Amino acid sequence: MMKQKLAILGTLLLALSLAACSGMRRIPEKTGSVGRCNDGYLVGGVQLPSSGEIIVLEPQFAYGTPTLVHSIEAAAADMRANYPDTVSMVVGHLSRPEGGPLRPHKSHQSGRDFDVAYYAKDNQLIRGFVDMRRGKLDVAKTWEFIELMLEHADVQYILMDWDVQKIMYEELRLFESEWKLRKLFQYPRKPGNRTGVIRHAPSHHNHMHIRIHCPDDDWFCLD
């Protein structure tokens, strides 16, 4: 299967270089994520709309693959079902309509990344991203959201500041199994340790960055 995928990928890369030479931008009829999140683009992207459950901060930068957009909507709907009075989920950037570079990010180029606010204590609605290292974080609701995303999407990783991981981990260990937490969190290992779905990255004390894997049947997408 992998050999077949590599062969098709090779054909794609050849076709892309020929297309570039002839001035064409891309192969028509392909939809989804093309290439890597740091150096790819998006074809047939779907816009994540604001709704009763979701506030999209910048709609013009809220395009993703259908898989990503549907998984965010499913998680938001379940959050509302589990917490009927909850404030809406606050979502930052996904990608541009056709992907490609999007400041200030290195990734967010191929419709498989999105930024989302942490849930704040006292059901406070914050229409933006604020530092959660000083007692504002609602651990239970943020954890519920993470579990729903893991359920609805094939999550590659979640970027979360190490100090926020520590706050989450130390509260969650009171009612979650240590085995499960150690599988998902990088903490209490060091920030550079490449273990766990939830990993440290600078500047992620005020929001999480979530990336989903390429779908198995998407030959043009690179993890």
Ligand SMILES: [Zn+2]
């Ligand atoms: Zn991001």
